[in-house]
Amino acid sequence: MEQRTNSPYPRVDRPMLAVIGVLLVLSCVLFFASDRAHDWRYYQMVFQGEVAQKFGAERADAVTTGIQQIWVADLGRADRCITCHQATSWKGFEQADEPFRTHPVEPLQAHPVEKFGCTACHGGQGWAVDVLEAHGEVAHWEEPLLSETLGQAYSLTGNKGALIQMNCNICHRYDRETRGADAINLAKRLVDEKGCRACHTINNRGGRIGPDLTRVGEKAPEQYDYSRLSGQQTAFAWHVAHLKNPKALTTDSTMPNFGFNSEQAQALAMLVLSWRPADVPAAYLAGAPRTDTPTAEQIAEEERMRTGPGAWFVETGCVTCHSIQVYGVRSPAQIGPDLSNAVEDVQSRFGRTIDDFLAEPSGTMAVVLSRQIILTPEQKAVAIQKLREAFAIYQKQQAEKER
Amino acid sequence: MSLLTRVLKFRSAGKAGPAGVEPEEAPGVRPRLFWSLWPRSDRDAGDAVTSNFLLHWFPAKVSKSSMAWSYSFWLGTITAALFLLLTLSGLPLLFLYVPSVERAYQSVKDIEYVITFGRWLRAVHRVAAHAMVITVVLHLARVFFTGAYKNGIARNQQRQWNWVIGVVMLLLTLFLSFTGYLLPWDQLAFWAVTVGTNIASAIPGIGPTVRELLIGGRAIEQATLIRFYVLHIFFLPAGVGVLFAYHMWRVRKDGGLARADREEIAETPRDVAASPTKTYTLLGVARGTSPTVTARSLEAPGTSVNAVPDLMRRAMIATLGTIAVISILSVFIASPLEEPANALITPNPAKAPWYFLWLQEIVTDTTIHLGSFTINGAFIGGVVLPGLLIGLLTVWPWIDKSPRQVTGDWFPRERRTQNLVFIAVLVGILLLTYIGMELRGPYWEWFWPWEAWPTVPGRI
Numbered sequence: 112m113e114q115r116t117n118s119p120y121p122r123v124d125r126p127m128l129a130v131i132g133v134l135l136v137l138s139c140v141l142f143f144a145s146d147r148a149h150d151w152r153y154y155q156m157v158f159q160g161e162v163a164q165k166f167g168a169e170r171a172d173a174v175t176t177g178i179q180q181i182w183v184a185d186l187g188r189a190d191r192c193i194t195c196h197q198a199t200s201w202k203g204f205e206q207a208d209e210p211f212r213t214h215p216v217e218p219l220q221a222h223p224v225e226k227f228g229c230t231a232c233h234g235g236q237g238w239a240v241d242v243l244e245a246h247g248e249v250a251h252w253e254e255p256l257l258s259e260t261l262g263q264a265y266s267l268t269g270n271k272g273a274l275i276q277m278n279c280n281i282c283h284r285y286d287r288e289t290r291g292a293d294a295i296n297l298a299k300r301l302v303d304e305k306g307c308r309a310c311h312t313i314n315n316r317g318g319r320i321g322p323d324l325t326r327v328g329e330k331a332p333e334q335y336d337y338s339r340l341s342g343q344q345t346a347f348a349w350h351v352a353h354l355k356n357p358k359a360l361t362t363d364s365t366m367p368n369f370g371f372n373s374e375q376a377q378a379l380a381m382l383v384l385s386w387r388p389a390d391v392p393a394a395y396l397a398g399a400p401r402t403d404t405p406t407a408e409q410i411a412e413e414e415r416m417r418t419g420p421g422a423w424f425v426e427t428g429c430v431t432c433h434s435i436q437v438y439g440v441r442s443p444a445q446i447g448p449d450l451s452n453a454v455e456d457v458q459s460r461f462g463r464t465i466d467d468f469l470a471e472p473s474g475t476m477a478v479v480l481s482r483q484i485i486l487t488p489e490q491k492a493v494a495i496q497k498l499r500e501a502f503a504i505y506q507k508q509q510a511e512k513e514r
Numbered sequence: 515m516s517l518l519t520r521v522l523k524f525r526s527a528g529k530a531g532p533a534g535v536e537p538e539e540a541p542g543v544r545p546r547l548f549w550s551l552w553p554r555s556d557r558d559a560g561d562a563v564t565s566n567f568l569l570h571w572f573p574a575k576v577s578k579s580s581m582a583w584s585y586s587f588w589l590g591t592i593t594a595a596l597f598l599l600l601t602l603s604g605l606p607l608l609f610l611y612v613p614s615v616e617r618a619y620q621s622v623k624d625i626e627y628v629i630t631f632g633r634w635l636r637a638v639h640r641v642a643a644h645a646m647v648i649t650v651v652l653h654l655a656r657v658f659f660t661g662a663y664k665n666g667i668a669r670n671q672q673r674q675w676n677w678v679i680g681v682v683m684l685l686l687t688l689f690l691s692f693t694g695y696l697l698p699w700d701q702l703a704f705w706a707v708t709v710g711t712n713i714a715s716a717i718p719g720i721g722p723t724v725r726e727l728l729i730g731g732r733a734i735e736q737a738t739l740i741r742f743y744v745l746h747i748f749f750l751p752a753g754v755g756v757l758f759a760y761h762m763w764r765v766r767k768d769g770g771l772a773r774a775d776r777e778e779i780a781e782t783p784r785d786v787a788a789s790p791t792k793t794y795t796l797l798g799v800a801r802g803t804s805p806t807v808t809a810r811s812l813e814a815p816g817t818s819v820n821a822v823p824d825l826m827r828r829a830m831i832a833t834l835g836t837i838a839v840i841s842i843l844s845v846f847i848a849s850p851l852e853e854p855a856n857a858l859i860t861p862n863p864a865k866a867p868w869y870f871l872w873l874q875e876i877v878t879d880t881t882i883h884l885g886s887f888t889i890n891g892a893f894i895g896g897v898v899l900p901g902l903l904i905g906l907l908t909v910w911p912w913i914d915k916s917p918r919q920v921t922g923d924w925f926p927r928e929r930r931t932q933n934l935v936f937i938a939v940l941v942g943i944l945l946l947t948y949i950g951m952e953l954r955g956p957y958w959e960w961f962w963p964w965e966a967w968p969t970v971p972g973r974i
Contacts, residue, residue, distance in 0.1 A: 138841035
């Protein structure tokens with residue numbers, strides 16, 4: 112019936128269509144396989160084996176399979192870590208190696224897992240279900256797992272697992288001391304001892320000579336200047352190096368070198384990076400008051416200095432760096448020399464009189480008096496007057512001592 | 515007798531009923547939405563042909579030269595296949611993606627990590643989208659090089675208008691891709707759209723208004739996301755769909771590919787005596803006396819073949835081949851997803867989508883500071899130049915005065931100059947795109963391929 116045209120095409124095109132059919136089948140195999148190929152399938156198989164070995168086949172059958180997650184609606188976090196870390200809530204794996212170790216009970220009592228999830232404390236990428244992505248050790252994920260391995264990479268001198276304390280302090284930032292967060296506690300003591308607040312505002316309280324540090328932890332890693340930093344280029348590494356020697360990273364910095372050792376610098380860097388707004392509901396924040404209030408002694412001393420004979424120096428801001436022992440004024444930072452004997456001290460240091468020096472200051476004081484504390488000639492006259500009075504008292508004291 | 519015919523015969527015999535009454539026959543076409551797989555009469559069987567859309571998409575016969583892979587490279591078919599694939603892969607994504615600034619990034623993460631086949635689906639959608647931009651441009655280049663926007667011999671040809679429709683579809687394709695770029699709401703998306711929409715604000719006078727209209731405010735925010743989303747999933751694809759249908763219809767009305775015209779011009783059509791054996795079969799379902807027609811030389815068995823199955827098979831090869839290739843590539847090409855969008859942190863460098871990078875490159879190259887004067891590069895590179903190119907492209911069929919005999923011919927001598935200019939512009943655009951993609955690093959500084967970019971610092 113049908114007259115076929117003498118077409119040359121079927122001979123070539125039919126095999127081609129067949130090849131494409133094969134390609135389509137191949138593509139199905141490939142995308143099915145790629146969807147099956149996830150690390151968690153392997154780990155779940157291994158865990159079932161471990162359970163079977165320890166507790167028998169019956170309990171091994173009860174091990175949940177498939178992707179598991181802890182959904183914390185309050186935090187907007189879906190943490191799928193337990194897909195592989197299946198032993199976290201099992202008794203009997205306390206001594207096992209990760210990923211099959213039982214989670215220590217004590218931290219979970221105050222931080223129930225259904226309220227906090229995993230990544231709120233540990234870091235990492237809760238959405239992911241493959242090792243590298245989940246541990247956040249991939250590009251474009253800025254919250255890596257705060258593990259001992261990472262601590263080792265930074266050669267932490269103290270506790271190698273201390274980095275996780277950064278996340279403790281997001282909620283516990285107003286605590287004077289947080290149980291279990293030794294590095295953060297050390298850093299908080301250093302902040303008090305070294306008088307960081309003399310220059311920096313921290314938790315909305317403190318001086319304005321240095322940058323406000325209340326939210327410095329959310330500064331983006333790209334926003335630091337790494338040109339003078341060798342080694343790892345991360346915000347954490349930058350802070351450690353900067354705390355050890357500020358001028359080495361920021362040449363025109365007026366921040367003094369406090370001679371922190373590695374452990375102190377690392378602890379302070381952790382504290383600094385933990386200072387970022389907590390995106391958690393208020394109920395999650397630790398019970399301490401929402402600002403770290405000074406102690407009664409601190410308030411009393413400040414009051415005494417403000418009203419005493421050295422009040423002028425406190426008000427003007429000299430106290431940030433200088434103590435004036437004769438007036439009972441104690442600088443929290445004690446970066447500069449005591450001003451009690453400034454009259455003779457300036458002469459011996461610079462070979463100039465105090466009047467001359469204040470009119471035309473040099474060195475650090477040139478920076479401070481041109482940028483941070485601007486004095487009118489009248490105020491400078493007051494300063495000289497007060498310094499001479501202090502020196503008179505100082506000489507009297509020295510004379511008494513000699514006698 | 516084909517298998518289908520036999521089956522149909524069997525069915526119609528069974529359905530004849532005890533009284534043996536044939537269904538009523540009436541002249542004229544019966545408007546029916548679907549044709550029956552189990553026709554009860556020859557009439558019903560014939561309807562299978564007359565009301566079959568696919569059989570009317572293509573002509574009954576098609577010239578061998580139009581079939582050739584090396585003439586059209588089937589780029590239009592491949593582009594249509596990509597559009598189909600984009601629609602199909604977009605449908606499941608519609609159920610999974612949440613167009614809100616709070617949830618969008620998270621929903622894409624879920625698609626990537628835990629949705630069954632999610633990563634592959636997203637990769638298919640992305641790879642096909644990039645491929646479609648490429649094939650649309652290649653298709654346009656093919657039509658230009660062969661002068662296929664020119665009218666040949668048949669009456670009422672409007673090829674120039676189909677070319678204009680094509681240019682509009684190119685722009686729609688670019689905008690479709692651009693609107694899709696924003697949806698993951700990551701840094702890459704946010705800043706690419708920032709760069710792209712900032713170029714729009716360089717239009718003199720109305721620029722800021724255009725940008726505001728585009729992004730639904732003065733900053734890229736929720737209003738932008740929902741605007742881009744609705745454009746991306748409905749209005750732009752619908753626009754492409756409607757124009758595509760018209761594009762196809764026009765191809766039929768204009769007598770198929772320009773190549774076919776060329777043949778008719780080349781050999782003067784002569785009447786061939788109607789041969790009693792020359793019949794058209796209608797899918798093998800029509801029996802009895804078939805219409806016998808006077809064949810022209812073009813339709814002689816030597817120069818043309820039946821659209822069914824030869825053209826259909828090739829269309830199938832192009833379509834399924836495209837789907838297979840994209841599907842396999844998508845298993846291996848991971849889709850990027852950077853940090854969540856952050857208006858406060860500008861990645862360095864911030865780049866537009868790759869198909870706009872040649873514009874971004876021109877914008878930076880034409881931004882010149884002379885003392886306190888600044889020549890605004892965004893106006894030249896973002897408005898004047900692309901506007902001029904698109905404008906020229908649109909009206910080119912009316913500017914091209916080459917003889918109609920060269921319609922459907924690759925690189926004819928008569929069109930040498932314009933083809934060379936077109937190649938020069940295309941190569942220039944490709945070169946600038948390559949520079950923008952590969953050779954521009956932080957602060958848009960020049961980095962040779964062997965020079966490493968500065969490392970991007972991390973937080974911890």
